[in-house]
Structure formats: C-alpha cells, structure tokens
Amino acid sequence: MPFYHTLGKTPAKRHTQFRKADGTLHHEQLFGTIGFVGMSSLLYHLRRPTMVKRVGKSIDVSPKAAVENNLLSRKLEGFQVKPHPSYLASRTAVLFNSDVTIHLAAPMQSMGDEEFFKNSDCDEAVFVHEGTGILHTMLGDIPFKTGDYLIIPRGIIHRYTFDGDTNRLFITESAHPIYTPKRYRNHFGQLLEHSPYCERDMRPPSTLQTHDAVGEFTIHIKKQGALHEYVYASHPFDVVGWDGYHFPYALSIHDFEPITGRVHQPPPVHQTFETDAFVICSFVPRLYDYHPQSIPAPYNHSNIDSDEVLYYVEGDFMSRTGIDRGYISLHPAGIPHGPHPGTYEGSIGKKKTEELAVMVDTFRPLQVTAAALEIEHGDYHQSWLDPGM
Secondary structure (H helix, E strand, O other): OOOOEEEEOOOOOOOOOOEOOOOOEOEEEEEEOOOOOOOEEEEEEOOOOOOEEEEEEEEEOOOOOOEOOOOOOEEEEHHHOOOEOOHHHHOEEEEEOOOEEEEEEOEOOOOOOOEEEEEOOOEEEEEEEEOOEEEEEOOEEEEEOOOEEEEEOOOOOEEEEEOOOOOEEEEEEEOOOOEOOHHHEOOOOOEOOOOOOOHHHEEOOOEOOOOOOEEEEEEEEEEOOEEEEEEEEEOOOOEEEEEEOOOOEEEEHHHOOOOOOOOOOOHHHHEEEEOOOEEEEEEOOEEOOOOOOOOOOOOOEEOOOOEEEEEEEEOOOOOOOOOOOOEEEEEOOOOEEOOOOOHHHHOOOOOEEOOEEEEEEEOOOOEEOHHHHHOEEOOHHHOOOOOOO
C-alpha cells in the first residue's frame, strides 16, 4: 500500500551500521516486489534471515480442474466444506485460473508456535467470515475479527492464532499484487475524498514482538504450486524494527462506505481492491435508489469478458432466492444473469438492504475443482425459469 508505516527501532539512515547493545550488527533486509522499483520495506533482524538448517518434503497443492471449460452458472454451499484442525490443510480450492485461486477454509486450531507460512507465489486477500484472532507476521501483529479483509502481500512470513475452533475464511489468492482501486487514489497514492474508505480504516501491524530464539522453526513456503518445508535455525520474527510501504494490513467490510444514487448503481461502485486480472467488491448495507420510478434490484446483465463470483456473507440477498450465508454463486462470462423471478418487481418500493457479500470478478474464465462439485446445487442454472416451465 502506498503509505508509510514504521514499527520498532531503525537507524537514522538506511544501509548504515545499526548495532546491538553488545556492539554486533543487526542484519538489514530489503523486502519488496517488482525488482527494486516496487513498494518495499527495510527490516532489521537480530540474526541473518538466511540460515536454512534443513529442507524437508514438498507436496503439490496446485488446484486441479474437474471442469475446465465452464459455461454453467453454479451455486456452491460453502459451509459444507468440513472443518479441519490444520489451517494449511483446511484450505480448499474451489475455483481458479492462472491469475487467481479461490479457497474456502474452516481451520479449527491455531498454527503451532514454531510453524509458519509464506506464500511466495501470490498475494492473499483473506476475508474472515467467522472467527477472531491474531495474524502474526514478521512485521508485527494484526488482531482480526469477523468481517475483516486481511491483505497479505507475497513473501510475508505469518501464522494465525484463532480465539476459538469455529472459523470460516474466504481466501482470494492472487498471482498479481492486490492494490486499492486506482480511481480512488491521487498521483501520490493517497486515497481521495470520494473513496469509500481511507487510510484511517486500514489497520497495519500495531505491535512488534521480537523473538530472540534459536532452534528449529518450520516455514511452509508455497512456490510454483508446491508447498515446501524449510527448517530455519532462528525464529523468523526476530525483527527489531522496520519501515517502508510494503506490509500486510486489515480492512473491515463494515468500514466500507457504500456509494448510492437516484437509480441503480453498477458493480464498480462496490469495488474494494483491484489487480491486473480481477477485482474484489464489497456489497454492504445501504439505502436503495431514490428516483421515484427506481427499481432497486439489479437489471439483467451479461459479463461478456469476466466471470462473476459472489460469496454471500450475511443478510437478505434481495435479488436471489435459495441463497444462505456461506453460499457461492458463479456466473460465467458470456451468459446473461440477473434477479430471480419475483425479486425484480418485488424490490420496488423497498428503501434499504441489509445484505453483506464479497464479489470477485475475474477477466479470465474460471475452472471448477472436484471439491466445488461436491458442494454444488446442480440445478442452479435452471432457477430463473418461471413456474411450470
């Protein structure tokens, strides 16, 4: 994110001597993307962050297509994905293409004190549907709660602790950096006055806990579709201070301020994040259109160039029937979709909606995994037929 943040102790000048109390040097690390021209942060470690003690097994975690060329509207019952004790094992890919993989996860236990995860392939936007806890990272801790997006740039070493055993996560794994929408930023990167949220709403790491420990610390590193087990000789959270523009942060969907109008507003007004290959939107409680002849329900539309994924979080989804919390709908590019029978006319005169949903619109077609087919309602594509047809 293009704003500056710092935690802990740093030297007055970068790339200069920064000594510990015993006179030895801290170990500086540049952490950034796009070579040396993207956003970056400078980290200062107690020990070298390069001390690999042992390399263990590698397992293939790349998603596999059960349906490659999908042209069918689908409905998935997300809460049918069974809880699993392990966070990493609980991640269940349901939809994917070369740009993005959408996972559902229901982890029951926190990650171990000496167990960590680093996604070196992708940025992640983790939406917390149920659960509270702390995202621990090498740059500090971020407490999270239900309704939070956790934006974790690639390469961030992290682990989760959960307060309970009932947790539901909707994870968007992106091969492209995840940014705020450019139309809401000025040329300096500051979010503008008409943006639906601002920097005050974004919660970067708030506390930095420096771990001075040696031993065996396992980092599960995802790279090129495989999960590699690396054992390091020192604790990866031994950072005493850092500063820069590249770090994880949280943003609550409840802090997204809806944009409304006299007539129905198109989906881009709900956009929350963007990449070069897809966008993420937030549908939140809002007042309906106030033109005297307005129809609050969305009009039928064709996504000729993008697949639309909707993850239903809470509330009454006024344009859909047969939808409950945790459901996912997929409307593929090239097939028109719109409100279910009865909801178009039925929306007239309504003043507001309490719906809460996350949408992912991809610019390349999505493939469907076998895990998705196991939780699918197979007749969804026929749900727009009038009774008796």
